[in-house]
Amino acid sequence: MRPWAGCLVALSSAAVASCSPVQSALSPEGDKAQNIAMLFWFFTAVCVAVWLIVMVLLAIALFRRRPTGATPMLSGDSDRERRVGTIVSGGIAATVAVLIVLTVASFLTNKGFAGAPDLALTIKISGHQWWWQAEYQAHDPSRRFDTANELHIPAGQQVRLQFESPDVIHSFWVPNLAGKQDLIPGRTTQLVLMAAKPGVYRGQCAEYCGAQHAHMAMFVVAEQPDRFARWFNAQINSARAPRTAELRNGETVFMTHACATCHTIGGTDAGGQVGPDLTHFGSRMTIAAGTLPNTLGNLEGWISDPQRAKPYTRMPSVALQGSDLLAVSQYLESLK
Numbered sequence: 001m002r003p004w005a006g007c008l009v010a011l012s013s014a015a016v017a018s019c020s021p022v023q024s025a026l027s028p029e030g031d032k033a034q035n036i037a038m039l040f041w042f043f044t045a046v047c048v049a050v051w052l053i054v055m056v057l058l059a060i061a062l063f064r065r066r067p068t069g070a071t072p073m074l075s076g077d078s079d080r081e082r083r084v085g086t087i088v089s090g091g092i093a094a095t096v097a098v099l100i101v102l103t104v105a106s107f108l109t110n111k112g113f114a115g116a117p118d119l120a121l122t123i124k125i126s127g128h129q130w131w132w133q134a135e136y137q138a139h140d141p142s143r144r145f146d147t148a149n150e151l152h153i154p155a156g157q158q159v160r161l162q163f164e165s166p167d168v169i170h171s172f173w174v175p176n177l178a179g180k181q182d183l184i185p186g187r188t189t190q191l192v193l194m195a196a197k198p199g200v201y202r203g204q205c206a207e208y209c210g211a212q213h214a215h216m217a218m219f220v221v222a223e224q225p226d227r228f229a230r231w232f233n234a235q236i237n238s239a240r241a242p243r244t245a246e247l248r249n250g251e252t253v254f255m256t257h258a259c260a261t262c263h264t265i266g267g268t269d270a271g272g273q274v275g276p277d278l279t280h281f282g283s284r285m286t287i288a289a290g291t292l293p294n295t296l297g298n299l300e301g302w303i304s305d306p307q308r309a310k311p312y313t314r315m316p317s318v319a320l321q322g323s324d325l326l327a328v329s330q331y332l333e334s335l336k
């Protein structure tokens with residue numbers, strides 16, 4: 001690709017990104033993201049101003065008429081040497097001043113991100129190749145639960161996210177709400193974020209973590225506090241017991257195949273810890289960390305051949321016949 005074509009692509013991508021509120025640091029919807037966006041525009045304004053000044057000075061230097069035959073720095077013109085010395089010193093001083101201002105602005109923006117001490121909601125997030133595990137913490141063990149790839153938070157409230165990684169380095173990034181935070185094996189890191197208003201905000205792993213790094217997305221669903229409380233109270237419950245013969249059949253298929261050794265379904269014998277907790281799988285928007293919309297057809301396709309949608313995923317193909325595949329998919333979709 002020619003350099004100018006690359007610039008055009010970069011510019012148009014930036015324009016598209018700035019118009020899309022779904023996943024864009026330029027559409028801030030939380031206090032942290034707002035500060036980062038302000039810092040971005042401040043940096044941009046300063047850099048544009050510096051660039052314009054340099055271009056104007058360059059144009060003056062190029063097009064100014066000079067006396068013919070002069071050899072500027074060898075002429076022994078002490079006045080001129082003094083003038084040049086002043087200009088160079090001024091340029092260095094201006095550069096240092098700009099760098100100091102940008103550094104201080106950056107530092108002040110970062111300083112504002114130090115966590116608030118007491119928050120009502122803490123969610124422990126583990127990054128796995130390639131999905132997000134979310135454990136909602138509570139003093140009362142009966143109010144803790146585990147979910148995946150979709151965080152629900154109350155709008156307008158600061159929420160503490162604590163990060164760990166059992167495998168490689170990942171990075172949690174929901175651009176509309178906050179900056180990036182790395183998940184580092186052997187360390188606990190944290191981020192406090194807030195969504196100013198209800199909405200669905202897409203996030204993306206921002207640190208290359210293997211073949212399916214790009215398919216390691218998550219959604220943050222910010223809801224009015226009463227709606228969030230309803231969601232929370234539904235998530236605490238065990239899985240809904242199957243109500244029809246077909247769903248009961250689906251549950252049996254799940255329990256008697258490899259599914260139950262990798263996944264947990266609360267209130268059943270399935271207690272696997274390898275893959276996402278599926279207790280309320282049917283209430284989630286996507287399958288496989290944002291890879292597919294959560295529909296019955298997509299779920300059947302995913303279970304029968306996960307490598308097709310997400311090559312190298314740890315999810316194995318489970319040999320299921322047509323009616324068993326449909327039954328287990330319907331059972332999982334019924335887990336609201």
Ligand code: CUA
Pocket residue numbers: 127128130169170171205206207208209210213214216
């Ligand atoms: Cu996880 Cu990239």
